[in-house]
Amino acid sequence: MxxxxxxxxxxxxxxxxxxxxxxxxxxxxxxxxxxxxxxxxxxxxxxxxxxxxxxxxxxxxxxxxxxxxxxxxxxxxxxxxxxxxxxxxxxxxxxxxxxxxxxxxxxxxxxxxxxxxxxxxxxxxxxxxxxGKHVIPAPSVAVKPKLSGVLTDPLYVRFSKRQKTGSKSQLWVNQTVVRPTFNYFGRFYIDNAALEQIIKGAAQLSSDVVKVQNIVLEEVPQGTIVNMDLTVRYGKPFPPLLDAVQERVKQVLEHMTALHVVQVNIYVRKLVLPEDMKKTYAHA
CATH class of the missing domain: 3.40.50 (Rossmann fold)
Incomplete structure (x- = not known):
């Protein structure tokens, strides 16, 4: 070697x-x-x-x-x-x-x-x-699981190298810029109540999500797991709706907090029927 x-x-x-x-x-x-x-x-x-x-x-x-x-x-x-x-x-x-x-x-x-x-x-x-910025020679997708809670930004760099023939070749590299914990002038903390409000706001961007409750956050070595209960309007297929909510919660939470969200687990606890269906069932 x-x-x-x-x-x-x-x-x-x-x-x-x-x-x-x-x-x-x-x-x-x-x-x-x-x-x-x-x-x-x-x-x-x-x-x-x-x-x-x-x-x-x-x-x-x-x-x-x-x-x-x-x-x-x-x-x-x-x-x-x-x-x-x-x-x-x-x-x-x-x-x-x-x-x-x-x-x-x-x-x-x-x-x-x-x-x-x-x-x-x-x-x-x-x-x-x-x-106080440092570079890690690996893309953000590889870095975030290792540095959950540390602010990261992707960095794409093009290096030029002159060949023996006189021509130039280009090398694109995908890196990550971080601000390490020890480099902060102070420390920042995010209260769980603030995280819950971010999660609720992200989930309720969908008009089909009526209510978000019982949010539980779990810290694991890889990052954060989000568990939450939803009340959802009846009428649309669940898989695409819940997939979209999961992805939105993950994106918004990671963007606003620098946390690495490992999972977003959603439990639909209640359905809300449209008014016309309520009347139909009421007269049945």
């Missing part, structure tokens, strides 16, 4: 360029901030971006927790990659990560200054310092 490393100070754009480096050097997996990433999937690990403190984030990135390291080691044994890219702030950090994951020391150490211009590095530093 070949190991290569991308080294540079925090906030200089290593994660932003990780997919480009992996592509150019044939690395099949990336180890970055506690995560093992293959293609468009986070296949193992715990994100340092989820930690409450900067010290906790550093420990996570270094795989100091034995269970964390073991999970990544086991996945590496399954994947059997021919080349691994490790990201770190220094050669010493990269070497420690390799040792903890029982990987060979890197054959090649790339410095961020070798692949990014001074102006690009300066811009990356300003974004980190002023906005």
């Amino acid at each position: 070949k190991v290569i490393a991308l080294v540079g100070p925090s906030g200089t754009g290593k994660s932003h360029r990780a997919l480009l480096v992996a592509h150019e050097h044939g690395a099949e997996v990336i180890i970055d901030d506690g995560l093992l990433i293959k293609g468009h999937q986070i296949v193992a690990g715990v994100s340092a971006k989820k930690q409450a403190t900067a010290i906790g984030a550093i420990k996570t990135a270094l795989f100091t927790d034995p269970d964390h390291a073991q999970g990544v080691k086991e996945e590496l044994k399954v994947l059997k990659p021919r080349c691994v890219l490790i990201l770190g702030t220094s050669k010493d950090m990269v070497n420690k990560i390799a040792a903890r994951l029982e990987l060979p020391l890197p054959e090649l150490y790339l410095d961020i200054e070798d692949i990014a211009s001074p102006s690009e590095i300066t811009k990356a530093k300003k974004i980190r310092q002023h906005f």
Whole structure:
């Protein structure tokens, strides 16, 4: 197994360029901030971006927790990659990560200054310092289950690479921008009553939903499960109606709160008959 490393100070754009480096050097997996990433999937690990403190984030990135390291080691044994890219702030950090994951020391150490211009590095530093934003080299759909409750935004980037022939090739990469927990100037909390109002509002955007009640929220490792009871107007087929309500509740709740909604479970407890049907049954 070949190991290569991308080294540079925090906030200089290593994660932003990780997919480009992996592509150019044939690395099949990336180890970055506690995560093992293959293609468009986070296949193992715990994100340092989820930690409450900067010290906790550093420990996570270094795989100091034995269970964390073991999970990544086991996945590496399954994947059997021919080349691994490790990201770190220094050669010493990269070497420690390799040792903890029982990987060979890197054959090649790339410095961020070798692949990014001074102006690009300066811009990356300003974004980190002023906005506290970090990049994870994986798409949002893979990141959100790992970082439920952390604000995320998709980032689509096109890199240009000049070929030996003189022509240019384009590489599009799908990444995620996050604002980690330890980077907030304070903490934000969302009361359950506020979440319930968001859920009710989303569900009742459908005129066929008369009432929403008994909302129960469950927290699981992957994110949040929503359970709720509905009173629905009789007349339309249930499957398409309830599918639409499920999808709307999930979209609105995720958009407004940054939670990762794993499931929306709907229980129809009561039907409301149209007035003409009520009269028909009343005279029957």
